[in-house]
C-alpha cells in the first residue's frame with residue numbers, strides 16, 4: 001500500500017483541526033489602542049511625509065533596539081534596492097543561494113550580476129568559507145541574508161570584505177530582535193535592512209527599515225526615501241519610499257507588546273524543539289552568543305518525497321506549513337544557475353517551516369508534531 005493511501009484516511013480525518021492552522025498569523029494590538037493613535041492622526045490631519053508617528057517609531061528603533069540611523073520605509077524589498085543604490089554596488093555582487101527571491105532580484109534590478117555562494121547547512125546562511133573563491137576584480141559587494149533570523153557569520157564576512165574592499169549589505173528581513181553579544185544584529189554590515197511585513201515576527205502591516213552607521217550613507221538613504229528631497233531642495237535622484245502614519249501607528253502600538261511577543265515565540269519555539277530534538281528531522285543550529293528571535297521553526301526532511309508525504313498528512317489535518325525558501329535563488333527561472341549551489345538547492349527541496357505565531361498554544365503544537373511524526377512513521 002503506498003504511503004498516504006485511502007486506508008489511512010479515516011484515522012487522519014479524525015485528527016483534523018476545525019479551523020485551519022497557517023504557518024503564521026499577524027499579532028494584532030488591542031483595537032482601542034490602535035484607534036487611540038488614529039484619533040491623533042485624524043485630529044492632526046497629517047497622514048504621511050515623516051509625520052509624528054513615523055518619527056516616534058524611528059526614535060524607538062534607535063533608543064530601544066540601539067539601531068543606527070533608522071530609516072522607516074514602505075517595505076523590506078525597496079529597502080534592499082535603496083541600500084544597493086546608496087552603496088553604489090556595480091558589476092558582480094556575491095550573494096546567498098538560499099533566501100527570498102527579492103534578495104536576488106534587488107541585485108539584478110539595480111543592474112548588478114548576482115554571484116551565488118552556497119550555504120552552511122546548519123544555519124542556512126551563506127558559508128563564508130566559500131565566498132573568497134568567487135571574488136574577482138568585478139566584485140563590489142556582498143548581500144547576505146540572516147535566514148530565519150539566525151545570523152550570518154558576520155565577523156568572518158567583515159574580515160573578507162575588509163581584505164577585498166567590498167561593501168556588505170545584510171537582508172535582515174527575518175532578523176528583527178536577534179542579537180549578537182547583546183547588540184542588535186542589524187548593526188552589522190555597511191547597511192542592514194529589515195521587514196515589518198505582516199508575516200514577520202514584528203510588523204507594521206507593510207513596512208521596512210534601513211540602518212547604516214556611516215552618517216553620509218544615512219543621509220543618502222533618508223534623501224532617497226523622499227525623491228532626493230529635503231525641505232524644498234532636491235539633492236540626489238530618489239524615489240518615493242515613505243511609509244504612512246497608519247503604518248507607523250501599527251508599529252508604535254505593537255512596540256508595547258514586543259516583549260510579550262518575543263517571550264511567547266521563544267516558549268513556542270522551545271516547545272517544538274523539545275518535542276522534535278533527537279528525532280528524524282533536521283533542526284536549525286543557532287550559534288553561540290546569539291540572542292535568537294525564534295522567528296521561524298524550520299525542519300529538514302530526509303527527502304523531498306518524505307516532505308511532500310508529511311505535508312499531505314498535515315494539510316488533511318487542516319495544518320498548512322510552508323516550504324520556505326523554494327526554489328533556491330540559483331533555481332529561479334530568470335536566473336537558471338541550477339546545480340551551482342547543491343546545499344542550498346537540497347535545502348530548498350527538504351525544508352519546511354512549521355506554524356509559529358503569538359497565540360499558537362501548546363496543545364496545537366503538540367498535535368501538529370504528532371501528525372508530523374505519525375506521517376514519518378507511515
Ligand SMILES: *Cc1c(COP(=O)(O)O)cnc(C)c1O
Nearest residue numbers: 075076077100102173195197207
Ligand atoms: C519578506 C522578505 C523580504 C521582503 O520584505 P517585504 O517587506 O515583504 O518587502 C526580503 N527578504 C527576505 C529574506 C524576506 O523574507
